[in-house]
Amino acid sequence: MLTLYHGDTAVCAAKVRVTLAEKGIPWEGKRIDLGRGDQFDPEYLKLNPNGVVPTLVHDGNVLIESTVINEYLDEAFPEKPLRPEGAYLRARLRLWTKREDSIHYAINTMTTAIIFRPELLKKTKEQQAARIDGIPDPSRRAKFHELMETGLESKSVTDALVAFARLFRDMEKALASGPWLMGAPFTLADSGLISFFYRMEMLQIAGIWTEHFPRVAAWFERCRARPSFTEAIERHIPAAAHDSYRAAGTPTWPIVRAKFAQVLTEI
Ligand SMILES: N[C@@H](CCC(=O)N[C@@H](CS)C(=O)NCC(=O)O)C(=O)O
Structure with a gap:
C-alpha cells in the first residue's frame, strides 16, 4: 500500500502525483494543510523532520524528498518506465x-x-x-x-x-x-x-x-x-x-x- 502525504497546491507533492499518474500506480492520499501548519504537527515531523510535503509511505517504509521519491517509484514499479536504460x-x-x-x-x-x-x-x-x-x-x-x-x-x-x-x-x-x-x-x-x-x-x-x-x-x-x-x-x-x-x-x-x-x- 502506498500513502502520500501531500497538499493540494504544494508543487513538490504535485511532482510525485504526476509520477504516480504517469505510471498508473494506485495510492491513498493524506492531506496536509500547509496554511494551517499541519506540517509542524509532532506526529508528522516524525515522518518528515523537515516539516514539508511530500512524504511517501510504502509498505511501512517512509521516504521523503520528491526527487528521491520519484526515482524510487520508478525503480520499485518498473512498468511504464520514466527513466532511460543505461548508466550514461x-x-x-x-x-x-x-x-x-x-x-x-x-x-x-x-x-x-x-x-x-x-x-x-x-x-x-x-x-x-x-x-x-x-x-x-x-x-x-x-x-x-x-x-x-x-x-x-x-x-x-x-x-x-x-x-x-x-x-x-x-x-x-x-x-x-x-x-x-x-x-x-x-x-x-x-x-x-x-x-x-x-x-x-x-x-x-x-x-x-x-x-x-x-x-x-x-x-x-x-x-x-x-x-x-x-x-x-x-x-x-x-x-x-x-x-x-x-x-x-x-x-x-x-x-x-x-x-x-x-x-x-x-x-
Ligand atoms: N526538497 C523538498 C522540498 C519540499 C518542500 O519544501 N515542500 C513545500 C511544499 S512544495 C512545503 O511543504 N512547505 C511547507 C512550508 O513552507 O511550511 C522536496 O522536494 O520534497
Missing part, C-alpha cells in the same frame, strides 16, 4: 532532476514575494512572527524575512529569475532534439518540472518563458495535453486558489517582466 543516459537524466531543488527554491521565492507576503502583511506582527519563526530551516527563515521586508525588490527574487533563465535556456537547447527533455521518451526530467511551470502560470508570470523560449512554451503545452496533468495537478487545485493567485499576480507581472528582461541580458 541515467546520469544525463539526473543532471535535470538534480536541478529540481534549486528550481523549487526559486518557485518558493516567487510565491512568497507575490502571494504569501501580501497575505501575511494583512496579519498582526505576532501572527507574522509565528509563521516565519515556525520555518525549521534557518536559511529559508532568513529568506522569508528578507522577502517580507523588500518583496519583489529582494535579492532572492533576482536569484530566482536567474535560475529560471538558465533553466529555460538549457531546456530550449535540449528541446531542439525531441519533444521531451531526454529526447523522444517522456521521463522524470519532464515530470519533475511540470508543477513548477503550473505554479508560475498561476502566479501570472508565464510570460517569462512564453515571450522568450518558444520550444519551452510548446513543451509545456505538450505536458498540459497529457492525462496526468488533469489527474495529478489541475483537479487538486481549488478554484479559490486560482482567484487569489490571479489577483495577487496580475499587478506584479510588469515588474517581474522588466526584471526578467534585464536578467536575460546578464546571463
